[in-house]
Amino acid sequence: MGAYGDAVAAIKATNFRHIALQAISLGMIVTSALIIWKGLMCFTGSESPVVVVLSGSMEPGFRRGDILFLHMGKAPIRAGEIVVFHVEGRDIPIVHRVIKVHENVEKGDFEVLTKGDNNTGDDRLLYAQNQLWLQRQHIMGRAVGFLPYVGWVTIIMTENPYIKYFLIGALGLLVITSKE
Amino acid sequence: MYSWILRVNTVLTLSVTVLAALCAVASMTDGLHRPSPAVELKVLNVGPLERLRNGDDRIALTLSIKADLESVFTWNTKQLFVFVAAEYWSPEEGFNQISLWDTIIEKKENAKIDQQIKSKMLRKATRVGYFTYPFQGKDLRGRDFNLTMYWNVMPISGAFFTDKAVVPGFQLPISYN
Numbered sequence: 001m002g003a004y005g006d007a008v009a010a011i012k013a014t015n016f017r018h019i020a021l022q023a024i025s026l027g028m029i030v031t032s033a034l035i036i037w038k039g040l041m042c043f044t045g046s047e048s049p050v051v052v053v054l055s056g057s058m059e060p061g062f063r064r065g066d067i068l069f070l071h072m073g074k075a076p077i078r079a080g081e082i083v084v085f086h087v088e089g090r091d092i093p094i095v096h097r098v099i100k101v102h103e104n105v106e107k108g109d110f111e112v113l114t115k116g117d118n119n120t121g122d123d124r125l126l127y128a129q130n131q132l133w134l135q136r137q138h139i140m141g142r143a144v145g146f147l148p149y150v151g152w153v154t155i156i157m158t159e160n161p162y163i164k165y166f167l168i169g170a171l172g173l174l175v176i177t178s179k180e
Numbered sequence: 181m182y183s184w185i186l187r188v189n190t191v192l193t194l195s196v197t198v199l200a201a202l203c204a205v206a207s208m209t210d211g212l213h214r215p216s217p218a219v220e221l222k223v224l225n226v227g228p229l230e231r232l233r234n235g236d237d238r239i240a241l242t243l244s245i246k247a248d249l250e251s252v253f254t255w256n257t258k259q260l261f262v263f264v265a266a267e268y269w270s271p272e273e274g275f276n277q278i279s280l281w282d283t284i285i286e287k288k289e290n291a292k293i294d295q296q297i298k299s300k301m302l303r304k305a306t307r308v309g310y311f312t313y314p315f316q317g318k319d320l321r322g323r324d325f326n327l328t329m330y331w332n333v334m335p336i337s338g339a340f341f342t343d344k345a346v347v348p349g350f351q352l353p354i355s356y357n
Contacts, residue, residue: 078265146337
């Protein structure tokens with residue numbers, strides 16, 4: 001009897017009580033993951049507290065597959081900070097560094113210009129047509145922490161959905177067949 | 181009941197937890213580090229102030245940049261992003277920063293900077309539709325500005341932080357060329 005045989009035996013041995021218990025424990029895992037994510041959103045004030053770097057425009061600082069932790073914060077945005085922003089007409093947000101800041105006291109707003117460390121020119125070519133500056137509403141958060149390589153997991157899973165299904169299936173099986 | 185899947189799961193969970201803890205500790209040691217950087221910034225030459233056709237203000241500056249940032253490096257430092265910005269304050273706009281020069285330092289041995297650079301300081305005019313408005317207070321005339329060197333420390337893993345050295349007391353020309 002290998003692991004497969006054990007698993008089959010475990011499934012055969014289940015009764016209603018067991019099934020209910022396992023459904024609940026599966027639900028607990030899903031909801032606790034959701035709670036952690038939503039809690040992070042509240043805590044950091046950013047709509048996506050963790051982002052994966054997808055391009056090499058910030059090399060050698062950030063490489064594809066690195067993870068960034070975002071925080072919005074109340075402090076005004078300053079040159080040198082790395083911000084995540086979205087541009088109208090683009091689905092994927094961009095992570096680049098602020099190189100110019102002009103505040104507007106009357107409106108309580110600001111205008112910033114960004115650039116990728118590895119790019120030669122600034123980001124005006126990436127912005128929407130005729131857009132010269134980023135303003136408050138474009139900025140999703142600023143990078144405060146860094147973790148290398150971990151983002152490869154999500155990159156691999158989005159590029160090969162079968163690996164994702166396999167992993168989810170394996171985890172589900174693990175939860176169902178474990179006795180406790 | 182133990183199966184090999186459960187064991188693999190336990191080993192994976194434990195190793196991820198230990199790695200996460202190590203990363204957190206490595207990042208925390210950065211907080212204990214007290215660097216002693218030396219920075220010297222000078223304006224060698226201020227070019228004529230120009231109002232361009234599209235309403236932008238532009239001025240050429242020659243800067244002398246000297247710095248020793250070797251002591252900023254720790255075992256958890258991946259690179260420094262160093263830049264020099266001109267900063268000024270205006271009643272209409274509040275605080276303004278224009279980056280004039282930047283560099284990436286990946287090794288401690290290269291953390292001594294001694295350069296003369298020419299840079300153009302540009303204040304883009306505000307554009308409304310097709311027309312350009314050189315609004316009052318959104319130009320560079322007669323600004324008192326300071327030069328600030330910032331170094332953004334990017335870790336191998338953990339938190340970013342930025343430090344700076346401010347050199348005040350510079351002024352831009354009062355009239356256009």
